[in-house]
Amino acid sequence: MSGAHQFIDAQGDSRRLLVALDGRVKLVLLLAALLVNLLAGGLRVPLLLLLLAAVLVMAAGVPPRAFAKRMAVPVLIALVALLTQLFWVKDGELLLRVPLLAWEWLITSGGVRRGLELALRILGGMGVLLFFALTTPLPELLRAARFFRCPPVLVELAMIMYRYIFLLLEEGVRVRNAQKSRLGYVSPRAGLNSSAILGGMLILRTFDRAERNFAAMLCRGYRGALTDVMTRPLPKRDACVLLFGLGLLLTIFTLR
């Protein structure tokens, strides 16, 4: 039943520094890291960022397997990207001729370089992003967003959406279990019928529940500002982390 909640919530151990860190600091560092990744060029910087992300993920108490498995897809995408560049870039000396049916595929050193660059950029960026995804609870992030003058209605909507994603998934699981207990999936025909009902009802049910939930929120004084603007000063510890982080990223950038 709770699968829905696990797949999207932060995974790390909430007592560790990397998870408990102020959302503003995290957001700034995330953006800085992604920019460094994008602007640096070359192979070294993205590779360093990827390693850094992997180390930090472990340090935050996320099971390494969770990280590795979620990185599998970016790896696949990176490989594909590498391949496309081998096809599309014809630059530098010729390294290899691969006969491909009636046609010949020329692999050049420029293609290899560009391909590797692109692939590593994807891996570096996704690594950093994944670290963030695995260790940051949404409310913290939204408070930070409010601090950076994000339009309140966007913050509000993001929060509500986030909540309703769970509602939708929860309703899906509830309906499926209810159907299952009444022979809903014992035969292919019943299964088809049940899936159709499930699909049709899901959005209606969620809509109703969302409305009732929202009414309950109104009853408890909700006036649209789900998260108050974060005015509290940055704790010294977090400020240090910010400075250190920026310094580290700058160092990495100069290593390019």
Added chain:
Amino acid sequence: MAMSGPVRRSLPPPFAKGGGLAVCFLVLVMGVILVPANAAAMHISEGILPAGWALFWFLAAAPFVALGVRQINRRKKIDPMYIPLLGIFGAAVFVFSCFPIPVPVAGSTAHPAGTGLSAIFLGPFASVVIAFLSLLLQALFLAHGGLTTLGGNTFSMGVVGSFGAFGAFLLTRRLGLPLFWCGFAAGVAADLLTYLSTSLELALALHGDHSFWGVLGQIYLAFMPTQIPLALLEGAVTGGILVYVRRNRPDILRKVGLTREAAT
């Protein structure tokens, strides 16, 4: 997969109506489950677009998002229940576009967009905002897509998808087609247009020394086998939901201002 395991167990199938649809739908789900990289990154992944293009697409999408936010702010003042309505469609778009089908070329994935539905129910501008937010949440919490590519993804799925779908819906309504086919057209348009523009963005950024058009063609070809059936499916699902809602809960159609549609 630790992450995708729960996803697979708990993600409800998207919305289908009728037996035939459900078949397609089961095929789709089976496909998703069988493909090893099932929780694939959505949309254009982080790191693919170089800085210049990333910035360009952000600038291109920004005015639409800004207008959408303004519109939402205005309607919210009149009707407090507008926010949960947006929220629920946002959630639907999020979940809908969580069914990725990896495409073997170009470092992206094919998947239903869901913006057809939100464009019909909410109008194109609000739909852009919804798409923007679900892309943002996907990037931040599932590491699907990316942050620097958020502009590009918002432009293709949000702007092009929503406006395309809305246009198709309006046009077919004008032509007096039955509600199902209007939804169908909107769904197909949302899906195909999203992919046409995603491919365009990819080709612009990655074509290297090859001619842009050649690369664009190759990407289209790569997307085609998965995207065409998917677009048809999304069309059918969108139409199915519209009809289903009209039959069972006409009050919801009335609430979102599709009253006249509900009457037909």
Added chain:
Amino acid sequence: MPLLKIENLHHTYEDGTPALNGIDLEIEPGEFLAVLGSNGSGKTTLIKHLNGLLRPTLGRVLFTGKPIESVADREVFSRIGIVFQDPNDQLFASTVEEDVAFGPTNMGLAPQQVKERVHEALHRVGMEDFARKSIHALSHGQKKRICVAGILAMAPQVIILDEPTAGLDPMGVHSLMHLLEDLNKKQGVTMIMATHVVDLVPLFMSKIAILSKGRVLRFGTPGEVFGDAEAIEKAKLHLPLIAELMNILKTRDHVKLHHIPLTVGEARREILRLLSVQDVIERV
């Protein structure tokens, strides 16, 4: 002036169901009102009018003399707290703590104060050990307790509860009822509670309204209302168990009772009186 005054209230749902058909009620400050009625008699619909969640089809609701829709939302919601019938409709945050803190935070209290209130409220419903638990991982009864805590934390002047005891264990029912009684007696909080548990009513409530088919069938003190067996029957209720026992003894067995006791305490006294007569005789 009554705190809440309901005048000729009608409500017809969109599908044409006439859920309320002319309700007139006055609720005085400090009262503890029980709303009884069979399933579908309109209790929930009535309650939703009391803080403006539903709008009347006809008639009106006055809050401290003013039509409720003219009072600012903020004032209504901070002065009237509602515990919904279905906990899943009420709880929306992801953890218990967050949910209970929601109301006080919206009232603009300082974080420290919010924290205290949350702690206090959770303690009162016996859920302090669950503060960090996810809402979706609670049992049904636990969810109901959190609903109550969420309202307690806001300390409203009027608390309206829609079947708060359904699904609570007996101990939970008693401690909840004593908690409500305390709030009502000591802090003067006005309580309105829809319930099916007739056995509780004579112990705690000062007034009863019996609804039937969207109308008020009877309104008065427990003694008055439960004296009218016909109305009870008509509203598909029954007498409290103790009253039932004593009623049978009186009507069928012609035991000489002075009145029909409604609670265990009263029944005990009455039975002892009867027996002591016997004792006296025995001693004679």
Added chain:
Amino acid sequence: MPLLKIENLHHTYEDGTPALNGIDLEIEPGEFLAVLGSNGSGKTTLIKHLNGLLRPTLGRVLFTGKPIESVADREVFSRIGIVFQDPNDQLFASTVEEDVAFGPTNMGLAPQQVKERVHEALHRVGMEDFARKSIHALSHGQKKRICVAGILAMAPQVIILDEPTAGLDPMGVHSLMHLLEDLNKKQGVTMIMATHVVDLVPLFMSKIAILSKGRVLRFGTPGEVFGDAEAIEKAKLHLPLIAELMNILKTRDHVKLHHIPLTVGEARREILRLLSVQDVIERV
């Protein structure tokens, strides 16, 4: 052979909550078992194991001697019907009729038969007038009735009900209980019912299991279990009201009772016995 046999059943939820910690129970065919326990004691978790919706962390559930996960879904779900605690967990179709017809249709019955069964089931829970109503437009108690109807329509051999009476009006509770008793006595349907309403138990159930913290605290007939006041206390329950009254009379007031009556009927007899002694004296 017991119909359901639960052996050393443990269940720990994903977040680490140990909800069941070694349950052993045997349920014989034709039994009417009450599962009592405080909120969070594990009743719902236990019930979800009885048709395989949850899988044990340790231990197992045998259905007619076979591990339940090895029995075909079709057989399990058509022979064991579950009424969930929250009606919103159970109802999913858009109208009442559709929902009740779902089970029988999947059993492969002919449309005419399905129709009859739906009609019959709705009649039995007193909801025949609501066949065409949308599910979302029902009151809470009405939804609970439809849940029961949905299971009745499938005519399973075992019916498991998770607090079916919570939220029903007193008349509804009585007619539901008599309906279940009928099914149990006349058609031999095995019943398992989780409940908090101790007052009902002595009237209808043949066996009681008291759960506490995921363990079986007591198992036996109502007389046996309610005789053990300590266990009752520990499980955060209380005695049935009548038993409470009589218990007070016996222990505090030293009234000479032969046993503690649990029901109105028994209490009436006992009181009359006491009084008739008096009558006799009076007449003397």
